[in-house]
Amino acid sequence: MLHILLRRALPVALAPATALLLIAAAPAQAAQTVTIGNFTFGPEALTVKAGTTVTWINGDDVPHTIVAVDKSFRSRVIDTDERFAFTFTKPGAYAYFCSIHPHMTGKIVVTP
Numbered sequence: 307m308l309h310i311l312l313r314r315a316l317p318v319a320l321a322p323a324t325a326l327l328l329i330a331a332a333p334a335q336a337a338q339t340v341t342i343g344n345f346t347f348g349p350e351a352l353t354v355k356a357g358t359t360v361t362w363i364n365g366d367d368v369p370h371t372i373v374a375v376d377k378s379f380r381s382r383v384i385d386t387d388e389r390f391a392f393t394f395t396k397p398g399a400y401a402y403f404c405s406i407h408p409h410m411t412g413k414i415v416v417t418p
Contacts, residue, residue: 359392
């Protein structure tokens with residue numbers, strides 16, 4: 307009789323632990339980096355999933371900005387070795403440029 311009760315109660319008792327394990331195992335969105343160097347963004351185009359944080363790092367010895375064409379994000383002026391980060395929450399294509407050096411352009415594509 308006890309073994310029948312245990313067989314029925316054990317799956318119910320383990321359900322919360324299994325659910326917690328599945329939640330804990332859900333993959334986090336990996337951070338992505340765009341390097342600024344030689345007056346270019348590298349990579350120039352990047353595809354990420356929604357929820358991903360992209361960090362731009364200025365490797366040039368001159369200041370730059372990162373400005374979305376659609377105005378969804380805009381950095382302050384970042385100097386050498388400084389960073390700007392933005393988390394993309396909505397799918398879409400985000401073109402951007404440096405307002406100091408407008409020939410510098412890039413694009414982030416965000417998928418669901």
